[in-house]
Each structure stands twice: as structure tokens, then as C-alpha cells.
Amino acid sequence: AAVTTVEGIGSTKTRIHPVQERIAKCHGTQCGFCTPGMVMSIYTLLRNHPEPTMDQLTDALSGNLCRCTGYRPIIDACKTFCKSSGCCQSKENGICCLDQGINGLPEFEEGNKTSPKLFSEEEFLPLDPAQELIFPPKLMIMAEKQPQKTRVFGGERMTWISPVTLQGLLEAKFKYPQAPVVMGNTSVGPEVKFKGVFHPVIISPDRIEELSVVNHAHDELTLGAGLSLAQVKNILADVVQKLPEEKTQIYHALLKHLGTLAGSQIRNMASLGGHVMSRHLDSDLNPLLAVGNCTLNLLSKEGERQIPLNEQFLSKCPDADLKPQEILISVSIPYSRKWEFVSAFRQAQRQQNALAIVNSGMRVFFGEGDGVIRELSIFYGGVGATTICAKNSCQKLIGRPWNEEMLDTACRLVLDEVWLPGSAPGGKVEFKRTLIVSFLFKFYLEVSQILKRMDPVHYPSLADEYESALEDLQSRHHWNTIKYQNVDPEQLPRDPVGHPIMHLSGVKHATGEAIYCDDMPAVDRELFLTFVTSSRAHAKIVSIDLSEALNMPGVVDIMTAEHLSGVNSFFFYSKPEKFLATDKVFCVGQLVCAVIADSEVQAKRAAKRVKIVYQDLEPLILTIEEAIQHNSFFKPERKLEYGNVDEAFKVVDQILEGEIYMGGQEHFYMETQSMLVVPKGEDQEMDVYVSTQFPKYIQDIVASTLKLPANKVMCHVRRVGGAFGGKVIKTGVMAAVTAFAANKHGRAVRCILERGEDMLITGGRHPYLGKYKAGFMNDGRILALDMEHYSNGGATLDESLFVIEFGILKMDNAYKFPNLRCRGWACKTNLPSNTAFRGFGFPQVGLITESCITEVAAKCGLSPEKVRTINMYKDLDQTPYKQEINAKNLIQCWTECMAMSSYSLRKEAVEKFNKENYWKKKGLAIVPLKFPVGLVSVAAGQKLSPKIQVASRELRMPMSNIHLRGTSTETVPNANISGGSVVADLNGLAVKDACQTLLKRLEPIINKNPGGTWKDWAQTAFDESISLSAVGYFRGYESDMNWEEGEGHPFEYFVYGAACSEVEIDCLTGAHKNLRTDIVMDVGCSINPALDVGQIEGAFIQGMGLYTTEELDYSPQGLLYTRGPSQYKIPAICDIPTELHISFLPPSQNSNTLYSSKGLGESALFLGCSVFFALRDAVSAARQERGLSGPVRLSSPLTPEKIRMACEDKFTKMIPRDEPGSYVPWNAPI
Ligand SMILES: Cc1cc2nc3c(=O)[nH]c(=O)nc-3n(C[C@H](O)[C@H](O)[C@H](O)COP(=O)(O)OP(=O)(O)OC[C@H]3O[C@@H](n4cnc5c(N)ncnc54)[C@H](O)[C@@H]3O)c2cc1C
């Protein structure tokens, strides 16, 4: 085999590949951690299709995740390889993406369609397929010369057998009947890695030709078990082109699911045989293969045999299964017959690359055109331990005509047969029950429609409004416009400020040369540290037995709290927090001990052998409600009061009380927590290489743990693969323990968390409960608002109090509430401590305020946007903490966003669409944004690049002369946190300060020799002993807040914006699609528009994830279930708005900030809630049509489950409901 890596296709030392160049120059990298993956996906695509279509492009990237960019710039880079970039090239119904407006409306003013580009295509290297690497001929010759024989690779613990002939395979399987036959390893691999399954022998038959057969017989297609799912997809796509439609029903259904099954990487590896044999409960293909009466062709040394792929096989009945010595050779899939119909359904948390919550295959055979059921077969996945067949129901329906009565009976029968207990694993029980019948209804409609088409005389037409149930929500091709500011014509041509400058490390990200913490080469005698964490949420540690673990090979030490005695705690706010648990644990995932071994594998193996005995303690507090019941809060409570709320309530027309709950969010930075601590061996000095946003904090915590002066600890941060607020406090704890181990053993120690550990140990965004009482006039003016915020802080204080404070200060968002009382509590619970996260409480409290406004609007019979406008700040005003505010730009963003999105026209169109479509609804919403910036919070940390533009402007020096290195406490000893929205401000102003100092010193030299070069001037400075190093410092903005008085000046300035989103939902499944988003932002004067757009888009998409798909599930015992990308769904490429338009307000001056720019790192995350409210609007339309009055209470994230269950209908009424308390639910409502 030859493996080509991202380093192999191009490098800065030789020549970079066009893919690498374009992804960098199109601003497709921010933290850069995902970039090599993106590059390789595009590279692979181009190797197969040098001029791909947009479909191929989105398909190729469907398995890649990016947490920073929001994908748009990556798509832009790819599009430059498409035949005609900028257009989907698929003229669906004769119109392409650029012509077609949503709802038939022209979506964008003509003039705006071609927005200025953030990159220039002219300078791109051309893609020349002839220049690509070829498979090394040397290897081919070697392979030819090698004798064809079974290869055996033996390790310490396992043996890998790779037979080359079928006979060899059968013999191996005969000899090792229990050994798995590993093809793609996408099923066995995860079991080994995550479930600890161990196979001493593995058989790998990937070189056996007989497993790749494709046989066309007169009535069936036989596909080799070794074909990859990608190959199967291509073969079926070909077959459906060639055969008449009536024969290809099952192939069409398979193709539909193969389009969304995993991502292209998995489909390229996973085999048909592996898929069938794994029999995963949520397998997408098995229900279809089962309804299609497929046959499995088996072979062993004893000979061939066939078994049906039926219910017994799927439930692993020994009589219907393979014998241990048998292997699956191929799968025969029969052609469908005339009057036979097959359909495939699935619903997942995310449209693509997400396992189905429920899926189904359904087949009916009428035999002739009389519409009487002769055969019926229905299988469901996701609802039991295996794929389930509704056999009895199908049997009872044989002979029934295909009509609504039959459907009604079918639904009741199936619900009875496919029974799902209230405590079923995976939860979402009522949703699953509803999907079971909703899919059946869709099947009924699909078949009815085809029958009508085949025989219009005998079959009635479907009601028009029902047709909307049939189409799936399609992802149309993405397109976008960006309107940014023009550079001041007075500006010097070489001054880079205001230009879309590429990320400094962009090319290195794309070539894989960028070095992250774990890329650092191993240090001599380096050790690896892994943590053993608590498996209980609240318990006493009765005993810890380390003996077995200590005896494991390679183990050097296991440290407990005892070892750290005297230094096992740190102060963050006011209370000491412990590094390692002592006698009690307060959450699952709490650090209990640290295993140090020669290698990662050895450390991890030993960690599993540490035996801890716990005794559970009461109470167990997981939810905010439980914390309220137990009065479990961190002190102090915070309160802000403005005006006279109680008096105001007496004069208002109406009062409403409500609440909204909002779930937390996992940072999901691509680079997990990583650190390497190297004792320098002299003077007790320590080098700490760590991925953090706050090097000084790490330096302090390590120094205090080692009882060293801080000047002996050097903390280095070259780059961070995403942080979003999650790489400060917990990073410090882990760095302290790692440093302690390094110091104790005098050896370098590395600690890199795996994704699952990272998600388990580190908290994320605080879940919130907001309760409100609003007093308002009938015209929508809110005169009194009494608000309560409760956050779920977790087990320790961390930054919870700051989050509550910021939340209270920011809750007014864009509105003037003349009489306001807002109180906030951080709840102490038995969850891992929640911490800072981009937006720092604002995304939660903003949603609460906007929900309140939406409800007020409903009560007044007004539109939410009307009530928003009425209550918005007007020009000069005062915030609840009595800081002055000029809201001119807020109003401007709002009105421009209204205009840019053609809000009123589109609202009418949405209403029309909703009238005409019963099962699909559209929703439209617009939200304003006022995001205060000033007090340093901890959040993102991408905005370091402007430093180079600042230096270039100040020194009047070309950017190519400037080099930026990673930061270190050695060079910048007391830098503030890289977080909040103020990174660019702090760093940029400090750079400006330093450059001005330098220039002052150099000016006399330059003046003497104005024609000289920088080299000349530097030499003269050296000759004249003039220092050429300068330190600049910016101490941050002045801010104060007096909580007793309820007033202060906590913020320096406000970022304003507005976003309008339009969505479509499928009322039967809860699926949704973001059709279009328009964002207008007040960015001040943009220093780098590409960077600003990137921050806005990235934050918006992260916000969309927060409000719609990212759902954390915990067990009733407080264990986080969602510990990886398979369970936790951050937005993928399929989730981004089909259309995205971003526009900056014209430049506005702001004397206090860097060149009048504004920090945009966090603010736009909140704008993701425009999608939440658009979904709410769509759900409300469905409910109204179904005669459901009263406000709809929807919590965040608004997942397919919640959307479906809110669109109540006859199917939601039909499902059985469990009495609360009669069962233990799978998950706790956190
Ligand atoms: C990230 C990810 C996303 C996924 N998403 C989806 C999804 O959306 N929908 C979905 O349906 N599935 C999904 N899957 C599951 C995936 O479809 C299966 O893991 C895959 O099809 C298994 O094929 P494989 O070749 O990798 O199997 P392997 O892991 O190689 O083998 C699996 C099992 O099959 C047995 N086996 C394999 N070949 C033979 C043979 N010829 N004879 C006898 N036994 C054999 C092996 O002994 C082993 O027990 C996903 C998996 C991953 C990792």
C-alpha cells in the first residue's frame, strides 16, 4: 500500500498543492486543526473528478467537521475547482441556484449578487492532474514479485492474518472460528477502541477478488460482501439508470440511504458484508435488504449455502445465522416486480453523517392493479436492540385495500407490535413512537401517489396539501454574498489594514506543517499521563486499590491526592478547588488519580485496573430544578434593578409569566486538551507547552503547585486548535498535575486527552433556566420585566458567577426595559463544572429575553418583529446599569437587515406556502443584537492575525518582513487572557504601542537615509547601539460595576447586528433546513474583512448548533452519554444555510479601539437564535393550522424531536404515553 498524507501532496519547502493554496487563500482555515482533513477530502475528490460538481463537492466534505469557519470559505475554495464556480451547475427544473429564489421571490437585489471577493482567483496555481503523484512503481514491482501467500502479522497480544485466496480465508476461518473477518474495520475498530472488546486473532480478507463480485442475473443483482459502500452506491446508481423503474424499487431505496449514511470516508472503507454482519440496531441498509427479501450467500470449508436476510438473522437467532466457520461471500438483491413498491425512511439529529434515531424499510406488493395488499413487509431500525420486523401487523393487513382505513389499522397494529418501553436506551421514546407511524403515513402517501400515477382512473388524487408530506427537505447548493467595507482611498497602497489578508499560518495549516502541542516530537524518556476519573456523581471514596495497575508493564507511578498533599488545590475566584479528589467525589468525570507510564497505551491499560470503591451519597443534584429544591447555589446571588418594577406592573394592560429552558453546549474544539511538560534539568526550570488561552494562568498554577517562583516556569503556546473558552481553568488543573508528575520524576510528561475523556472531564456552556414576568401594553410596549436566571454551574464554582453577572448585564440585548429587575443564581450540582464559552452567558440570556418578547407579541396579536422594534433602544439612551448608549447603529443594522432580507415580502410568501402545505411549514424570524464588549471574558481566540497588519501599518514595513511567533510567558510575561471579543483590541493596541516606540528610535536613522532599506536601518541601529526590541502594553479597557448600586461602566463599546433566518420543517419527522440567513453587522472599521466575516460566520454556525442540534445527554446517575461526534452533533456542511448573505455597516469611528475596529469574536453566536425563532415560527404555523391554541413552549436546542412533538397531530395523539414515574427514563432532563 502507498499512503499519501497532506504533507505528501505539497509543502512550503517544495511546492504547495493548488488545494492547499486555495483553502488558505480563500480563508478556509482559522485554528487550522481541521484543515489537513479538509485538504485531503478535496484532494481525493479532485483525483477522481478534476472538475467536480457541487453535489460531488458537498458529498466529499460531508464527513469532515470544522468548528471555526462555518464551512462557507471552505466551500468557496472548493468551488474554484468546479467548472463554473459560484453556481451549482445543476439546472433543476431548468433553473439553477443563482436564478431560483426561495418561494419564487428574487432573493437578492441584482446589484448585490456579485459581491467583492475576499480572494483573487487570478493568482491561483492551476490544477494539473498530470502533475499528481502516482502509485509508486517500485511498490507495484515488489507486489508482483511477491509470492501470493497468506501473510501473518503477530504482535504482543494479537495476530493479524491476511489470506490472499478464498481457500486461505476459509482455512483461517476454520482454524480461528471466533476471529472477526475485518473489512473496513469501521464496526470492529470502534468496539475495540471504545468498548474494550479484544480479539486475539483478526482475519483480514481485503485482497480476495471473490468478495468483490458484481453479478447481474435475470431477476437479481448479487454484490460481493467485500465491496465498499461507496462502490455499492456507484453500482446501484448505474443499475437504476439501466433497468426499468419497476425493477429497481429496492435499489432506489438503498441509494437514498447510501447518500446520507455516514460520510464519504466511512463509505469508502465500510463494506457491504461488514455492514450486514454488524447488524447494528440503527443500520440503514439492513431494514431495506430485509424487506427486499435478500439472500446471503455463505461459504465455508464444508461448502456453500444460502440463508435469508430476515428477522431471525437480524436478531442473531443461532438457527438463522452464520456458523462460526462460515463467511459471507455476497448478498443477492432481487429485482422488484410490477405493482411492488419499496420506500426508505430515516430521521437523525442531523441530516447527514448522523446515525438514524429511527429508520425504516417498507415494501408492499399488490400483484396486480387492484390495490389489494398481497405482500407487506415493514422493518424498523433504532427502536430495539436490533432491526425489528412488524411481522404480525403486516400479516393481518394482507388482503386489505390500500386506503385510509387500512392506514389507520396499520398504525394501531404497528404501534402495538413494535413496542418501545419508556426507559428504552437512547431515550426520545415518544418521538420514536411517533416516527414509527409518521413513516408509515409517508409510505402510504408515496404508494398512493404512484398508484394514482399508474392508474389515474381508479385511484383518487391526493389532497394537494398532503403532497407536501412526500418530498424530503433537500439541501440545495450553497451560495453566499458578502458586502464588506471599501478601503479608504486615502490609505497608502502598501498599508494592509482593511484588506482581506490571509491567515498567517493558513498555508502551514493546509500543508500539515503547523505544529500543535501533540505534534511536538517526543522528548528523551518522555512519559505519558492519563487520568482516572470518578464514575459516580456524588459519593464517598471508600478505597483506592492501585496494586494491580502499578504492576502493569510500563507503569512508572500513580498519583493520588495524597501525593499532592499540601498543593492539591488552587484558588480561582474565592474558594479553593481541588486538583485530585480526596475523600469524596462530586461529579462523574472528576479527576481522582493520574497514571504515569512509558507510553499512552500502557497508561490507559493500567488506568482501567485502578479499583475505586465508592459509597453513594445523598442528595444527587443534577438539574436546575433539583438545585432549586435543595437550595444548592453558589454565593452570592446577583441582582440588577432599574426603574420601579412593582409600580409598573400596576399600570400595564397585560401580564404574562413564562419560562424557557436552554441546554448546555460542548466546546468541541478540534484539538483536545493537550500539554507537554519538560523539566529543563537545571535550576528547577520547567517548560510547559500547552494548548491554552491563558499562558500566564497556567504559569501561575504550575508554579504554585511546584512551589516555585513563577519565573522558573515558562509556558509556551505556539497555536491552539480551537478553544472557545474551554482552555483555561481545567487546562490549568491538568497542567498542574502533569507538571507535578514531571517534576517528581524529572522526566518530560505528556498528557493529551481523547475526545471522549475531554468531553467527560471538562464542562461546557452553562444550561440555563429563565423565568420571566412581563407587564406590557396592548400595543406591545413592555413596561415592566421581572426576570430570573438560573444556570447549572456544576460541581465547582469555576467561572459560573462571572457568567451569571455577565448574563444579567447583557440580558437587555437590544431593548429598553424602563422597569427591570433581573436576578441570577448559579446552581451547584453534581455535574462537571461548566465554564466559559464563547458569548459568556449572552447566548442563553439573550434567548430568554427574545422568548419573552415573542410571547408578548403573541399575546398582543402582533408580529414579534413589531414588538422588537417598539421596544428597541432609540439613539441616545441608558442601559439598566446606567451606562450611556448610542443605538444609532443598532437601528441601522435592524432596518438594513429588514430591507436586505426583503422581510415583508418573504413573510407573505411564507404565509402563502404554509397555507398550501399541510405537512411542511416555513418560518421566518429576525433578531437584533447588542453585544457589549469590555470586561475581559474568556471565549474564542482567533484574532491574533491583525497584529501583523498593525505592525505593518505602524512601521510602514511590508508584511513579508514580519514574522509572528507563538506566545510564551518568556516573551510576554503578564499577558491577559486570549479571549472574549477583545483579543484583537488588546494585542493590536499593544503591538501598536511597541511599534511606535521602535519607530521613534529609528526615525532619526531613517530620516538620515530615507532611500535605505530596513536592513540598512537595522544595521545602523546596531552600529549606533540603539535597541531594536520594544515591549508594548495595553492594559485593557477601564471598567467598573457596582452591584450594590446597580450601576457602572462595565463595557467599552457595543457591537450591533441583526440576523434574519428562514427555515422549512417537515412536520411529520421534525427534519428542518435553514434556507437562508441574512446578517448585518456593525464592525466599526474592519481591519481584516476576511477575518471579520470568518468570525461572524463561524460564530453564527456555532450558535445554530447550540440552538438546534447540539444536545448533551446525561444518565439519571449523572454520566455524560454524548462523548463523541457519533452522539453529539455539531453543525456539518449539510446544516449551513443554503443562502447566506453578510453585510457590514459602513465604517464608523470609535476613538477608543484599535483603528476604530470592533471585537467580533463572540457576538454573532447569538444570531444563531434567529434560526431557533424561525423554527418556532414554523411550528406555531403548524399548530395554528391544527387548531392548537395557546403559546408553544419550546426549549433549546430545538431538535427534530422537539419540532416533531410540538407539531401535534393524529399521529402524536395515537402513540401510547407512559405515566411519569412509572419508569426510569434513560436520560436525566439536564
Ligand atoms: C463514523 C461512523 C458513522 C456511521 N454512520 C452510519 C450511518 O449513518 N448509517 C449506518 O447504517 N451505519 C453507519 N455506520 C456503521 C457502518 O455502516 C458500519 O460500521 C459498516 O458498514 C461496517 O462495515 P466494515 O466493513 O467496516 O465492517 P468491519 O468492522 O470490518 O466488520 C464488522 C463485522 O462484520 C463481520 N464481517 C465483515 N465481513 C464479513 C464477511 N465477509 N463474512 C463474515 N463476517 C464478516 C466482521 O467479522 C465483524 O464482526 C457508521 C460507522 C461509523 C464508524
Ligand code: FES
Ligand atoms: S479551522 Fe476548522 S476546526 Fe478550526
